[in-house]
Amino acid sequence: MYSYDKFDQAIVNARVEEFRDQARRRLAGELTEDQFKPLRLTNGLYLQLHAYMLRVAVPYGTLSGPQMRMLGSIARKYDKGYGHFTTRQNIQYNWIKLEDAADILADLATVEMHAIQTSGNCIRNISADQYAGVAADEITDPRPWAELLRQWSSFHPEFSYLPRKFKIAVIASTQDRAAMRLHDIGLELVERDGVVGARVFVGGGMGRTPMVAPEIRDFVTEDEIISYVEACLRVYNRYGRRDNKYKARIKILVHELGADEYRRQVEEEFAQMKALKLDPPVEELARIRAHFADPAYETGLSDTIDRSDPDFALWVDQNVAAHKQPGYSIVNISLKPVGGIPGDASADQIELMADLAERYSLNELRVTHAQNIVLPYVKTADLKALWTELDAAGLAPANLDLITDIIACPGLDYCSLANARSIPVAQKIAKRFTDSGKEKTIGELKLKISGCINACGHHHAGHIGILGVDRKGTENYQLLLGGSGAEDASLGTITGPGFDENGIVDAIEKVTDLYLAQREGDERFLDTYRRLGMAPFKEVIYG
Structure with a gap:
């Protein structure tokens, strides 16, 4: 790192x-x-x-x-x-x-951390695939590019006072684990004819006007990515609305200009950028890449796992992902215990995860956009010992990507912008589906909750999304179906009138019961919804 x-x-x-x-x-x-x-x-x-x-x-x-x-x-x-x-x-x-x-x-x-550019109308924290560098399906490690973008964007004088906040994500796999197309700029690193470069998507985002970013360029070589991103931002900085914060994001500019016109202006700006030769020298990228070189993996390790303990076996099946290196595994630590607050960890738990990273994961951890933690370098032979320590600390829920692995913003319990609470709703949903025993039967289902239209809980991108609103002084919850932040990115659709806190939990159970009755083969909830459409779900919810 x-x-x-x-x-x-x-x-x-x-x-x-x-x-x-x-x-x-x-x-x-x-x-x-x-x-x-x-x-x-x-x-x-x-x-x-x-x-x-x-x-x-x-x-x-x-x-x-x-x-x-x-x-x-x-x-x-x-x-x-x-x-x-x-x-x-x-x-x-x-x-x-x-x-x-x-x-x-x-x-x-003292530990090389800060809080600079985590707020304000600037380029925020650069995000990336949490499996970067260890995923078997990536074409290259995207983190060097994320780091180069971080260095380029930190204190950039031209982009310190943008029309609105700006978010960039970088991935290098066809499987999108970072909601890349729901960012202001999304970069997917790809390889064409032996040359590494990027597909560039611009104008995604959530909030009160959610949009999936269109592709603006199908390939830009890696030695010109910075110039192209800068060209994208220059057009935005020039024409983005500063008179209305609700129309200030780049997604509004791309939508109003149209993707073709925005692309034309970016290409014009890009040509000027190339003439100025402002891209960093290739030696700089090489210097950064050295910080992300593969560790000295041990070889000849076994991938055999003793599954005699059913609780351990369940956790392995749900929370452990395949690693590119034989004998190693990627471990996902769920911060979504039943009754807990999604994304929260106690000081003791945080310090324990630090200890476990040093002992089992070559001193490295990753935070995921789903509010969980990843240990990227765990020897498969160490999984049982690691799980035992996680389980004792309440950090071993075997629920990754299940209905109880809920993304939720802090909501009205903390946030001055929120209209409704998110945390109690998440807790009730988790308890309902754990108690019913349906969680594993339902399988993969991304449920996301926001306490206001700003969408910090990514409700637009949930297979099931919940938006808390203020309805004449009362907390009310709208239900959305059909969203996705993955490579099949889509925006959820509101089913109809909202519900109170208990009613939204009941509505979700009706929706998932219909899914279980109608799914074909191994269909995920999202697949069944897309096949059937909204009508049968709306009927079962509202009668």
Whole structure:
């Protein structure tokens, strides 16, 4: 994984001290909240319903053991003993005191971490496939490109004050595990005639106007990816709406111009960029790639797994993925226990995962956009010992990609933008389907919940999505069906009138019961829905 050089560290250290002075002046009354707000937001500090919330950057979701341990220490020392892992592969702390914020940033800096550009109208945390570098189906490791994009975008003077926030994802597999086409720019690394490059998708996103990004270019060589991305952003920065925040995202510009016209303008800008030769030299990419070289894998290891313990065997089947290296496995740690808060982990659990990464996963962890954690380098022979420790800590739910592996935003319990609570709904759904024993029978089903139209819970992209709204002062939940954030990206459709908290759980059970009665062969819920259409589901819900 990438390590800071002296310039990285100096920049982060300077930012900490700059913010320390800004916070001091706010606490002393020398700055008003309106004056302080843009300063704190550039350092990832939000003011929520009950306290400040700090969002920490985790570039492309990758962490070392010491970095993860620091996150646990911060949760214990400065928060209420836990952290919340997010759909941008970051972590948030919901109970931060302003007088502690600079100290937290200073602690983060000691392990090469920060909260810069986790908020504001800038290029946010670059996200990537959580299986990057270890997946058998990728054509190359996308993390060097994610890191190059991170370095290029950090403090980029032209893109520090964009019309609106901007999100980029990079994958290198035909299987999309990062919801790439629901980003402002999505890059899929591909190989054409022996040359590595990228398909470029622009104008995806969720929120009040969800859109799946169209393909803007079918191939740009890897030595010109940065110039092409910069050309995409220049057109947006020039014409993106700044007078209306609801129409400020690049998806609106691409939609209103049309993909063809936007593409024409990008190509025109790209031609000028190429003439300026602003792409980094190939030696820089090679330097970065060296940080992501394969580890010294042991060879001759067995892939045999003793499945005599049925609970362990169930966890292996559900939460362990195939690795490109024989004798190794990819382990998914679910942060979705029944009755828990999706994405939350206690300080003890975070520190344990740091310890387990150091002992079992070559000192590396990944945060997933589904709010779980991955250990990417586990010897298959160590799976049973690892599972035993995870199980003792409440970190071994065998529910990856099942109906209880719910993505949920913090909702009205924490967020000042929310209209409804997300957490209690997620908890009730998980309990209902665990108690009924239907969870495994239903199989793969991506359920996602947002507490407001901003869609931090990705409800538009759920096979089943839930949107909490305010209906005349009462929390109301709309049900959506048919979304996907994967390679078959699609947006969910609202079924009809919404429900109260208990009613939405009942409605989901009716929907899944119909699926079980109508599915053919090994069809997933999404496949059955697409085959049958909305009508039979609407009928069973509303009669």
